[in-house]
Amino acid sequence: MTSPAVDDAYERLRSLIFSGELMPNERLVETDLAERLQVTRAVVRTALVRLGQDGIVVLTPHRGARVRVVTDAEAVEILQARAVLEALAARQAAVLATAREVTTIRRILSGMAHKIADGDLLGYSEGNATLHAAIIAAARHETAARLIAGLRAQMVRFQFRTILVPGRSAHSLAEHTAVVDAIARRDPDAAEMAMRHHLSHVEAALSHVARRRS
Amino acid sequence: MTSPAVDDAYERLRSLIFSGELMPNERLVETDLAERLQVTRAVVRTALVRLGQDGIVVLTPHRGARVRVVTDAEAVEILQARAVLEALAARQAAVLATAREVTTIRRILSGMAHKIADGDLLGYSEGNATLHAAIIAAARHETAARLIAGLRAQMVRFQFRTILVPGRSAHSLAEHTAVVDAIARRDPDAAEMAMRHHLSHVEAALSHVARRRS
DNA sequence: CGGCATCGAATTGCAAACAATCTTGTGCAC
DNA sequence: GTGCACAAGATTGTTTGCAATTCGATGCCG
Known part of the structure; x- marks a missing residue:
């Protein structure tokens, strides 16, 4: 079939x-x-x-x-669900990532730092997606990966907005760095917390955008 | 369509x-x-x-x-994903549940206690499902509810096994009580932790069953 | 002039026939 | 006796045509 x-x-x-x-x-x-x-x-x-x-x-x-049109409230829901699932993935990645994968993740992160320095927000956004994908791949968690992919698919129309919130990009980089460090340090609890922290800030930025528009 | x-x-x-x-x-x-x-x-x-x-x-x-046949490893994955999503639901329920819903949840729990006392494991298992459903309903989180429903559907063939692990039922009741108490107390953090605690124990029981079989 | 019924076009839902592919069993060669 | 080619049957995939439903427009009545 x-x-x-x-x-x-x-x-x-x-x-x-x-x-x-x-x-x-x-x-x-x-x-x-x-x-x-x-x-x-x-x-x-x-x-x-x-x-x-x-x-x-x-x-x-x-x-x-x-x-399907995704309302702002739904977007927040989707992001919350993504947050706990990606946090799970980060936790698993901290345990299961190979040394090679950690190196790759580190390289992606430093690329993002350069993009920020150049003021290339679009490039940064791409790096962001690549980083999350690399972490999920390192987690070797088929179920979480599948669910996250589905949630991301529903949110496409919102992706590019949050990065435009003033001052968000610098915070975003710091949050990503915390996640990557925790994974490299093989600290599952810290990795999970850092990822949740990160996505809760994305959620706040999204709410900010949603409020401004309504 | x-x-x-x-x-x-x-x-x-x-x-x-x-x-x-x-x-x-x-x-x-x-x-x-x-x-x-x-x-x-x-x-x-x-x-x-x-x-x-x-x-x-x-x-x-x-x-x-x-x-689809779900391998033991996949079952563990599914349970992990369910754990973080149901923990999210428990957290939301602690914030959003109405007084009426809290009462209902309490009643379901006490029903489960009676079933345990009567040695009615099947009835307890039903009460278990009812309780989780009630908590999810109280959370008012469509996205989480949908994902959890999908995950549960994939796990059907494993559901009835874990409760048979010796001594599991008493622990299970205590874990559920902790979740319900946290929700009634309007303590989101505690509710989330309690639910994760509960499902991590289910996961351990599942792994136990899986090992015995292989 | 506005609201409502009715008719027609557009679109989806369904069923049956047909084509393509896989599977199974048989026979033949070695 | 074993392995492989081949053919027949079974099952899935696709196409075609038709029925059912909705949406919009037109005309009628108040």
Whole structure:
């Protein structure tokens, strides 16, 4: 089951939503998507069912699919869930990371420091994603990795906002450094705490943005 | 999209897997399921896609669907993820639970105590599930609730085992009491810690069972 | 002029037939 | 007797067509 065609369509739809080409609340007409992706309607359909099941689109009977809009309150919820799961991953990484992985993580962190120094916030944001991914990989925790990936997918439209809060970037770097140091020091408790600390600050920044907008 | 027929088939397949009528690693033939559920093959198919997406069955191209077997190592992972998420729920419940909800939770707990006293382990296990559900409901955290539900669904085949570990039930009751007390006391930190403590003990019991079997 | 019923177009949901792929069993060669 | 090629059956994947439902527009009535 789940033919390559469906997998492909699923991935491509995901990235279309990720990249913002398909906007939240936009109506997704099966026929249009089928033509756009050069596949049949049935393939689009099952891809949409899968996207619906992981909460990226909402499916209403006879009314089709829409890109799910994530409210500010939901974004906070998602971030809270991510926080405890990524903290779990950081804890595991502190125990299971190989020396090589620790080196890689350190290198990513120093790259981020340089980006900050250059004022390259976009590059910093990319480094941020890379660092989190490296930590999750080092944790060797399939379940946590899967759940976090799903949560991240739902939050795409919020990602780029928090880094713009004034003064956030410097704090962010310090928080990441604490996480990396704890992992390198093989201190699971400290790694978990540091990651939770970090993501609770992201949450605060997000709330800040949400308030300003409402 | 997602017609009532599909929803129904999805739910029924889920409970067939839950109840153990469809065993892990059992091959799920679309035609057979269609006849069994009195729906068409197409309906079964999309229900299977959904079940596949939340990790309850595995779908292999041209080879059909099977009920996913959860290894002992995976069960531990799932339990760890559940632990941090339920701890988050307990924390939120300590903040957001209404007085009425606290009363309900207390009543469930005392019911569990009676079941233990009567030596009714099965009834205790049910009370356990009810209590966790009540705490999650009180937390008003949709995201955590959804993730936990998904994780529980994957673990069905392991649920009933841990309570059989000698002496486990008494400890279990004490742990639950600590969680409930913290929530009633409106102490988020204590509630979170108590829930993590509880589930880490479940994890230990699970590992115990896993070792005995291998 | 505004509100409401009705009709039509667009879109989704469903079913059946067909094609592609895998699996199993049989027979043949060595 | 063992291993491999091949064919038949079973099962999944895809296409096509049709039925059911919703949404919007048009016209009618108050």
